[in-house]
Amino acid sequence: MKKRVIAVIDLKAFYSYVECLDRGLDPWKEPLVVADKDRGTNTIVLSVSPFLKKQGIPSRCRIKELPKKYKYIYAVPRMERYLEKSAQVIDVLYHFVAEEDVHVYSIDEAFVDLTSYLKYYNKTPLQMVTTIINQIKEETGLQATAGIGDNFFLAKIALDIYAKKERNGIAKVSVNDIKEKLWPISPLSKVWSIGPRMEARLNKIGLFTVKDIALSNLDYLRDKFGVIGEQLWRHANGIDEADIHEKYEPKEHSLSLSQVLFRDYNKNEAITIVREMVDTLASRMRNENKMTRVVALYVGYSKNLGGFARRSTLLAPTDDTELLLKAILEIYHMYIKDLPIRNIGLNFGGLLESTYQQLNMFEDEKEQIKRRNLQKTMDKLQTKFGKNSVLRASSLLEESTIKDRNNFIGGHRK
Numbered sequence: 001m002k003k004r005v006i007a008v009i010d011l012k013a014f015y016s017y018v019e020c021l022d023r024g025l026d027p028w029k030e031p032l033v034v035a036d037k038d039r040g041t042n043t044i045v046l047s048v049s050p051f052l053k054k055q056g057i058p059s060r061c062r063i064k065e066l067p068k069k070y071k072y073i074y075a076v077p078r079m080e081r082y083l084e085k086s087a088q089v090i091d092v093l094y095h096f097v098a099e100e101d102v103h104v105y106s107i108d109e110a111f112v113d114l115t116s117y118l119k120y121y122n123k124t125p126l127q128m129v130t131t132i133i134n135q136i137k138e139e140t141g142l143q144a145t146a147g148i149g150d151n152f153f154l155a156k157i158a159l160d161i162y163a164k165k166e167r168n169g170i171a172k173v174s175v176n177d178i179k180e181k182l183w184p185i186s187p188l189s190k191v192w193s194i195g196p197r198m199e200a201r202l203n204k205i206g207l208f209t210v211k212d213i214a215l216s217n218l219d220y221l222r223d224k225f226g227v228i229g230e231q232l233w234r235h236a237n238g239i240d241e242a243d244i245h246e247k248y249e250p251k252e253h254s255l256s257l258s259q260v261l262f263r264d265y266n267k268n269e270a271i272t273i274v275r276e277m278v279d280t281l282a283s284r285m286r287n288e289n290k291m292t293r294v295v296a297l298y299v300g301y302s303k304n305l306g307g308f309a310r311r312s313t314l315l316a317p318t319d320d321t322e323l324l325l326k327a328i329l330e331i332y333h334m335y336i337k338d339l340p341i342r343n344i345g346l347n348f349g350g351l352l353e354s355t356y357q358q359l360n361m362f363e364d365e366k367e368q369i370k371r372r373n374l375q376k377t378m379d380k381l382q383t384k385f386g387k388n389s390v391l392r393a394s395s396l397l398e399e400s401t402i403k404d405r406n407n408f409i410g411g412h413r414k
Helices: 014-023 050-054 079-096 125-140 152-165 175-182 196-204 210-214 218-225 227-236 269-287 321-335 365-385
Strands: 006-011 032-034 073-075 102-106 109-113 144-149 170-173 255-265 290-301 307-318 341-349
Touching: 006 079, 006 125, 006 152, 014 032, 014 050, 014 073, 014 079, 032 050, 079 102, 079 109, 079 125, 125 144, 125 170, 144 152, 152 170, 152 175, 170 175, 175 210, 210 227, 218 227, 255 269, 255 290, 269 290, 269 321, 269 341, 269 365, 290 321, 307 321, 307 341
Parallel strands: 032 073, 144 170
Antiparallel strands: 006 109, 006 144, 102 109, 255 341, 290 307, 290 341
């Protein structure tokens, strides 16, 4: 395995930092919280300022869980602004390295392959990363931290576990540090890619530290966890052969959409939401020139009353909103219970290129062509004049959420 120098750059308390900067506030002195209070006290807080983090307040909690002793400054999430600032940071990275040597991991985190640039800039990895972080601060006002490693995994360990302990916010973990810095890590949920459920499964078979995994029998881990077992073993031994230049292309394409409702809906009201979500996802699919052959619906009831997830395979691939709505509603009516509804999700899977329109022999040919042309016209109008320019009359109903959601990005206000 060729040794590389990988850095992962993370923007500190990103959302709250942006809000403080835009308000002329010091993020290290002000109790700012990024959350929409109008959604109620159960609303998830997206970010808290570094000042609040220093007081032990987590970035992810509900408004009602915030300690009462601070006079909070609430900032409604503005995803468009955060995307704009994130793009500025990526532009800074492109000042130092080529685009193919950057992997944007999330809105506030990116991996950079520095291997080919250290000699060019005549800098050590630490000097190079320090220069980049300082430039980010100078050009955007944002504060970044970083992890440096011989591969993706070790760089992420350096960031997640050790960077916060360093005064300069930069830490390094190499293959030579595995026994001292990687193996002692516990609980296992601290490790990138190990969630609470996997941690519980590992604990159940007597594995509590990364060292326990590293010294386990590889065949045993494969037998217990499949390919994930091998990945766990390799990571525990500091091995990660992922290449930043290999762009992942999924074999099975799908489109998904989900929402958490602001109140409990009854089964009749929820049909309006299902219809709006089908409209949105079908339009998105047509704009990507795709057709689906598999549709799926998820409904979650409130108060821990469960829910259901079901899928249906269509007779032929389609991008016709009405046919998709019919298939989804068949699932809905078959499985829905008379219980309060809080979550709804849709998925269109098995996507294919939309190269032709297959007509239904049991329906009038002219009507099908007319309906498709109408849908394409609506897509064009929404693209040109905004998503709220053409909507169903049901968008005027009290239970409708489509007009509000069209003003959101990723479930949050633009």
